[in-house]
Amino acid sequence: MVSPVSPVTEVSPVTVVTGAASGIGEATVRLFQERGHRVVAVDQDAEGLAKLAVLDGVLTLAGDVAVPETSTEAVRLAVERFGRLDVAVLNAGIGGSGPLESEGAIERFDRLFAVNVRSVALGIRAAAPALRASGGGAIVATSSVSGLRGDPGTWGYNATKAAVINLVRGAAIDYAAQRIRINAIAPGGTVTALTSGVLAHPELGEEVTRRIPAQRWADPREQAEVVWFLASPAASYVTGVTVPVDGGLSANGGILLPPPAR
Numbered sequence: 239m240v241s242p243v244s245p246v247t248e249v250s251p252v253t254v255v256t257g258a259a260s261g262i263g264e265a266t267v268r269l270f271q272e273r274g275h276r277v278v279a280v281d282q283d284a285e286g287l288a289k290l291a292v293l294d295g296v297l298t299l300a301g302d303v304a305v306p307e308t309s310t311e312a313v314r315l316a317v318e319r320f321g322r323l324d325v326a327v328l329n330a331g332i333g334g335s336g337p338l339e340s341e342g343a344i345e346r347f348d349r350l351f352a353v354n355v356r357s358v359a360l361g362i363r364a365a366a367p368a369l370r371a372s373g374g375g376a377i378v379a380t381s382s383v384s385g386l387r388g389d390p391g392t393w394g395y396n397a398t399k400a401a402v403i404n405l406v407r408g409a410a411i412d413y414a415a416q417r418i419r420i421n422a423i424a425p426g427g428t429v430t431a432l433t434s435g436v437l438a439h440p441e442l443g444e445e446v447t448r449r450i451p452a453q454r455w456a457d458p459r460e461q462a463e464v465v466w467f468l469a470s471p472a473a474s475y476v477t478g479v480t481v482p483v484d485g486g487l488s489a490n491g492g493i494l495l496p497p498p499a500r
Contacts, residue, residue, distance in 0.1 A: 250295070252320040253469070254278045254312045256303050256361060257330030259286025261430030262380060265458035266327050266465050271296055273466070276320040280312045281330070303330045303357035304349075309364035316368065323368035325469045328361040329380040330354075333432050335394035347394040354398035355405065362409050366418060374417025376469040379406050381422045383484045399424075403480045410478030419477040421468045426484025427455040449492070452485030453499035 253270050257263035258279035267279045267290055276295045281287050284300040291298045297315055301308035316323045331354045336343055358379045369375035384392060385399030402422060410420040427433060427450055437443045437455065447453060464483045467473055482488045490496055 249321070250274055250276050251324040252276045252278075252316050252322050253325040253327060254280065254316055254323065254361075254365065255327040255329060256280045256309075256312070256357065257380070258290060258298075259283040261432060262425065262428060262458045262461045262465075263327070263329040264290065265462040266329065267296060268293070269459065269462040269466055270325075270327075275325070276316075278312050278316045278320075280308065303328075303360065304352035306360050306364070309357070309360045313364045313368050317371075322372045323365060324372055324375045326361055326365035326369070326375075326377045327380075327465055327469070328358045328377065329465075330357050331380055331382075331399075331432075333392070333395050335392045335396075337391070338393055343394075347397075350394045350398050351401075354395075355401045358402055358405055359409075362413075362420065366413060366416070369418050370416055375419075376473070377409075377418065377420045378465050378468045379420070379422040381406070381424045381480055383424050383426045383482055383488045385480075386424055386482065386488050406480060407478050414477050419468075419473070421473070421476060421478065422480040423461060423464050423468070424480050424482045424484065424488070425456065425461050426450060426482065426487040428458055428461055429455050430458060448495055448498070449490065450485045450487050451490055451496040453496075454485065456483065456485065 253275045255263055255267050258267050259281035267277050271277050271293050278297045279290045280299045282302055287298040290296050299312055379402050381402040382399040384396050385403050388396050406420050406422045461483050464481055
């Protein structure tokens with residue numbers, strides 16, 4: 239499904255955002271659109287994309303980022319409809335793992351890897367030629383604090399998000415001389431559909447919050463602001479890094495609880 243969009247009337251930066259229908263992806267689409275970017279918003283959730291399709295300068299594409307054709311089509315639409323590509327935000331991701339010895343665990347891991355890691359590699363490969371044609375640009379992937387450390391019961395998610403961090407490092411080295419910067423954010427607890435179950439839990443939500451030094455969860459817009467910085471000229475000498483956006487969670491050793499909110 240491709241939504242209609244008004245004709246381009248002036249040269250504006252152009253961004254592709256995956257995992258755009260909700261959470262950090264939706265916040266990123268809205269922030270970039272507000273600040274003058276034309277955006278191709280990509281997600282499997284066609285219904286969720288509908289609320290973005292009404293925004294001026296936003297083109298929507300429904301598709302599975304784990305298959306090459308989706309990334310290729312997103313870049314093609316950006317160039318064909320908007321004339322260029324300047325930024326790719328590779329944000330799509332899913333959660334879950336379960337016990338390693340449980341039935342279907344490896345099959346679930348295969349899907350986790352396809353969406354969380356393979357899609358980033360596909361996105362970089364698809365975006366790079368268009369970014370070069372625009373004189374360079376920026377790619378920002380979404381990892382997680384779960385890629386920096388382990389969490390119980392989420393070995394598969396931990397593994398895929400750690401893989402994103404090193405994929406970003408390696409790819410950043412390969413593309414730096416081509417004027418393509420590649421970085422990542424590592425969100426901590428953020429209020430999204432993916433984390434709604436934790437927040438709604440009568441005990442777990444409060445327990446997790448107590449382990450965050452900031453004593454609160456992030457709004458998706460706060461994550462999008464860091465994506466904006468990494469994609470902007472202000473970060474022109476930043477590449478190959480992963481920025482934790484986690485209220486201090488990854489700074490905490492975990493042995494002692496941080497001071498409570500006052």
